Amino acid sequence: MSIENLDSEWQRAAGIADLAEGEVIAASAGGQRIALYKVEGEVYATHDICTHEHAHLSEGYLDGCEIECPLHQGRFDIRTGKAMCRPVTQALPVYPVKIVGKDVFVMLGQAQ
Numbered sequence: 001m002s003i004e005n006l007d008s009e010w011q012r013a014a015g016i017a018d019l020a021e022g023e024v025i026a027a028s029a030g031g032q033r034i035a036l037y038k039v040e041g042e043v044y045a046t047h048d049i050c051t052h053e054h055a056h057l058s059e060g061y062l063d064g065c066e067i068e069c070p071l072h073q074g075r076f077d078i079r080t081g082k083a084m085c086r087p088v089t090q091a092l093p094v095y096p097v098k099i100v101g102k103d104v105f106v107m108l109g110q111a112q
């Protein structure tokens with residue numbers, strides 16, 4: 001697929017080479033800070049701010065498909081955004097991801 005075929009709502013967030021297996025990074029798409037993850041070759045994107053208080057999940061600890069918040073150790077499933085343990089109770093926005101060539105695109109308007 002070429003970039004020309006992408007819907008205008010898709011925003012470039014990073015290069016695929018910026019993401020190492022099993023790691024989380026902070027990225028920016030459409031002026032919004034997000035977190036990108038790579039687990040078993042799949043790339044996932046979520047909002048970067050914890051739903052509990054103001055902490056950057058991109059600075060947290062990635063354990064399989066769960067991100068642990070660095071502030072109070074709340075956990076989210078990065079595939080669904082589901083809050084997995086207290087103190088987090090509110091789900092995290094997750095975004096569809098598309099890889100085009102060497103770039104990672106996310107659709108911010110489609111948060112789930």
Ligand code: FES
Nearest residue numbers: 050053069072074
């Ligand atoms: S700020 Fe994330 S668990 Fe409290």
